[in-house]
Amino acid sequence: MRCSIDLDCPGRREGFVQLNHSDNRHAYGVIPIPIGVVAADNDGPTVLLTAGNHGDEYEGIVILQRLFRDLDPSRIRGRIIIMPSLNLPAVRVYQRTSPLDGANMNRSFGAQDISGPTQEIAQFVEEQLIAQSDYAIDLHSGGKMCEFSPCGYIYAGGGRKRLQNKFNAAHQFGAKYTVVVEGSPGSLSAAGERAGVIMLSAELGGGRIRRENIELGYNGTVNALAGWDFLDHAPEETKTIFLRSRSASSSVMSSVGGVFEPLTDVGQQITAGDTVGRIYPLDALDQSVVTVNAQSSGVIIGQRTQACVQRGDFLLHLGESAEESELLHQSD
Ligand SMILES: [Zn+2]
Incomplete structure (x- = not known):
């Protein structure tokens, strides 16, 4: 080049x-x-x-x-x-x-x-x-x-x-x-x-x-x-x-395919166990709706904008609070 x-x-x-x-x-x-x-x-x-x-x-x-x-x-x-x-x-x-x-x-x-x-x-x-x-x-x-x-x-x-x-x-x-x-x-x-x-x-x-x-x-x-x-x-x-943000625990992924209905907004603080969305089936009325719960607490840094999801797709990224001094200490 x-x-x-x-x-x-x-x-x-x-x-x-x-x-x-x-x-x-x-x-x-x-x-x-x-x-x-x-x-x-x-x-x-x-x-x-x-x-x-x-x-x-x-x-x-x-x-x-x-x-x-x-x-x-x-x-x-x-x-x-x-x-x-x-x-x-x-x-x-x-x-x-x-x-x-x-x-x-x-x-x-x-x-x-x-x-x-x-x-x-x-x-x-x-x-x-x-x-x-x-x-x-x-x-x-x-x-x-x-x-x-x-x-x-x-x-x-x-x-x-x-x-x-x-x-x-x-x-x-x-x-x-x-x-x-x-x-x-x-x-x-x-x-x-x-x-x-x-x-x-x-x-x-x-x-x-x-x-x-x-x-x-x-x-x-x-x-x-x-x-x-x-x-x-x-x-x-x-x-x-x-x-x-840690790669595994800081992301909420979809466990099924379907349509994701978010119940949160970016910038919102959530607690582990909170319901953050629902996933509806695409092609049937007789299947159950899946409730999505957060596994850890934090601020919602990023949230999916496209509704259609497959199993394994990301739904949310979380940021957990961290003190500057603590992060510096860990770098030593
Ligand atoms: Zn980019």
Whole structure:
């Protein structure tokens, strides 16, 4: 892959990362994935801002398209690299995963043998951009399948000092909640962890694009940039509440197929044993309705938006309350 612009010179430039790909639709061509840089004329840190990692999550694309146009190279410090539509083939067709190879970009980082265009993009981002970065923000949402209570996401690892820096970034991003997870090794956040980058991601709603989530993500990104000293003003004082999410106990899955009727909303606090929904049969009136109860207590961070479910589909994601000091202590 080749980048059409110089990322090192001062100023503002926009261009493309050229993904070579040949199939029925793209016979001999390249897929041009947009990239922009805004750089000051002094040496300073680098931040990478990304969205469109999943192709059906458009909130971050709006935020980074706006931010790229709003940033003034004469009023920043360091270098800000922006890729608003990271998995462009998926973004173009409103799909979470790539139509070219079916791959989920956020499981495609760190691959040993590159086997398709999604891993190629991930490899470029990890080796050419993350490797040069000190900080990174990756903007997500629930896309078509899920609505999130807008929140930050950070990985638990990295040792006390880096975790404290990630906590500070989460406070500056300023979402009501920030979820602390173990994470997946194939994600962009994991690539950030491998490179020692101070990395934050965010889930900005989902289901449909909402103005308040765009504002939260835009203001949060700007405030994090100010906190990292990229901008010519001080950050506002903002705070987040940390929640812990574990892969098994923090999800409520469907035990049967049918139609899911949710009885809760995102952001709601629930207690273990609470009824959170019902599942009705699709094709008969003589079968019983299944009541869904939560197995653990917490805040509903994400909730399914599509009603039709199969056995094993996720219904809810929960965040359990966790003290910042306790999370830091566990990282020692
Ligand atoms: Zn996503």
